[in-house]
Amino acid sequence: MRYILSAAIAAALSIGLAHAQAPQGYPADYGKLVEAAKKEGKLVIYSTTDSVAANPLVKDFETLYPGIKVEYSDLNSTELYNRFIAEAAANNGTGDLIWSSAMDLQVKLVADGHALAYASPEIKALPKWAVFKDAAYGTTYEPIAIVYNKRLVPAEDVPKDHGDLLKLLNAKPDFYKGKITAYDPERSGVGFLFCTEDIKNFPAAWDLFKAFGKTGAKLYTSAGAMMERVTSGEHLIAYGIFGSYALGRSKKDPNLGIVLPKDYTMVTSRVAFVSKQAKNPNAGKLFLDYLLSKRGQDIVANKANLYSLRSDVEGEATLKRVTELIGDKARPVPIDQTLLENLDQTKRLAFLSKWQAAKKGQ
């Protein structure tokens, strides 16, 4: 009896709060979603964003919607995908909101019918490329940068665009022997994505890859490992680093220089969707809306350094600032069906064998 009473009071209170908090421009019945989410009381997020970066978002969300407890797990993108498909097949509960930087895998999950269709009220504020089938949403705007060691790379060597880098490697192959590092497309899905996007945008991409091969570039599977070795001087230039990570690290370590290539800068986005098997679908939707809202994006940009994709958010890590730096040369990777080509086995293996040849400088 006491339980029922307290539940009733809690419900009554939450309705009051919900009405007070339904943001402007949202549908009139948004309060119902908030109410349903609070009844669920819990939200499970599977994400590739590390928990320290995401913590401010989670905390703010919990303040905004008291009564919803967020369980946040950070996993790497392959683990996340593995875990999600296995749990979906076993059908005994999985994450409510799936938020991953592996854009192609996310699109595949949506295409395979794992996402709940949900048109967020924030759609109007988002770029067109960032919305897929009203189910999956891009949530960040992360330029892919070239980073270098400020102590050890001569100022005149710092490349301003992709062409510069290619010229530099051809001009000073001995100086940069073993000193270049990049993602390994054979071992990392992100590396594969970067390579295929480079091929679309940069006509001399294969020449660049061959130059990597000739200078014995070292290939890794994580940006952290590359930046660690660039700041230590083991390598000098890292090609293809998430601007978000580079910005975060350069704040701690002034030795790290960042270049957004002037000819084109690839921009990737962390993709989020609500799982079809979510136990707390309403809480999932609520977090998705929050993440895309101005309030959420402000934290994405200014606390998490993940770069906001909304044009109305101010700060260093924002679409606005990237546009100031490189004008119209940003090339966001569109979240759509074409990403699935990356997962086509025949094409993938064909690319990889060409890559292996390039690695040998051929």
Place this chain on the structure above:
Amino acid sequence: MPIIVYRFLVLGITALAVLAPIALVVYQSFLTAPFFDRAARLSLSAYSFVFAEEDFWQALWTTAAIAGGMAAIAVPLGALLAFLMVRTDVPGRQYLEPLILIPIFVSAVVIAFGYVVAVGPVGIFSTLAKDVLGFVPWNLYSLFSLIAIAGLTHVPHVYLYSAAALRGLGTDLEEAARVSGANPLQVALNVSLPMIGPAILFAGVLVFFLGFELFGLPLVLGDPQDVLVLSTYLFKLTNKLGVPSYQLMAVAVVVIIAITAPLVFMQRLLLRQAQRYVSVRGKGLKTQALRLGPWRWVAFGTIVFWLFITVVVPLTGITLRSFVVSWGQGVNLLDVLTFDHYRELLDYPNVVRGIVNTLGIGVIGGAVSVACYTAIALAVHRWNSGWTRLVDYLVMVPRAMPGLVAGLALLWVFLFVAFLSPLRSTMVSIWLAYSIVWLAYGMRLVSGTLLQVGPELEEAARVSGAGDLRVKRDVTVPLIKYGMLASWLLVFLIFVREYSTGIYLLGPGTEVIGSLLVSLWGTGAIDLVSALSVVNVMMIGVGLAVAVRLGVRLHG
């Protein structure tokens, strides 16, 4: 409960726990898609894909080269070390003994991180060398360095078996050789070591086998040069097709098992032979330390130098890295000192949980595991039946499965066995995986203790009317209490160190330091990795100190 029911019950549970994961892996290798996918069909296509891969053969060859190279380095050095420690008057032997065993108990990933920071291309010692010599005389990322490091860190394994065998032999033959004018080296090479030949051979097979399991060292040191071994090839396969390809991974696992299983059984044969060989020992061993004269300091210096290379260098590296913001060429370490990394550990709830869980799995999990190992050992204790041989083999089976793989297989088991699935994201899954992976090790510890219990007391109890189970509970178990305590401590050390088994089971609630280290290294959070490594080493240090203080023999 009649004893026979107890025996078969334990046998059944052990068989299930050991065989289910392996069976699942083998089954998966014959499918075209993950086994839970409705589109999965039976086929050999995964095998033909893997066998057609250049990388696979490269990895296989490299693994064999590493395993062989490791054995070639570890066996002579370990045997010689045993000779020096057991037979000669090398100074400070009682202090050296626990130090020598450190490489066994420090996680290979920690050692590998340490080497990168210490002697990597711009490591602390490398920059020193460059200042003095003008160049760096070594290349950490070469295959040769990998083999050398793997070999040097496995010297203690050979040492343990050789020393135990030597201790079981009298010194009369050696003294005879000495009297006839042989110098100490001739005594070692012509008399002592040949006598313990079977034990050395056993240790050699063991090291070769461990070479196939090697994961932490090639993961970290092989990364920049793309040196692949079978276990890291397995990792690479995850991404090959863009989407996780369990069937390909399962094939790689089946290949690893196909190679390691015969090695495991070969070890068994050799061990039996070695024991038969040692049984010529007489009663009342008289041992006389061989005087090395001035050479004792050379021997001492060599041992210290080896310890410096395998323990001091990597541990200094990782400790130093945990206190600085950045390092390398042109960085003055005094400018970048910080305690922040340790403070940051507390910012990550998963890391804090990982530290707590690691202590928990070591202390509580270790105790429960020892209890289970004891239950199995008791089930076959004084059982005159062919079934005991089955248990012997059963216990060895998980040894053939690298921890990484056992973890993956158990993840599948936990996902798809309905009554287990609620336990998947709890430490129970990690505990089960650890207990299975270390079954052979734990069983050896416990059975070793049981062997020391003579049958008289048990018979006396039985004559006084106690039933079989009561005898075990009230007589046998109390008698092996101290042995179980020692086993607990050793299992604690192993569980705290373990890193590969938990990787696929890692999730919220199941974090342990070892798998977090691998995962954080993957994301490049080196600050955290170094601080967490030091925390891990400290836990092991405390465990080792307690063990030494209590006089626990650090081997089964």
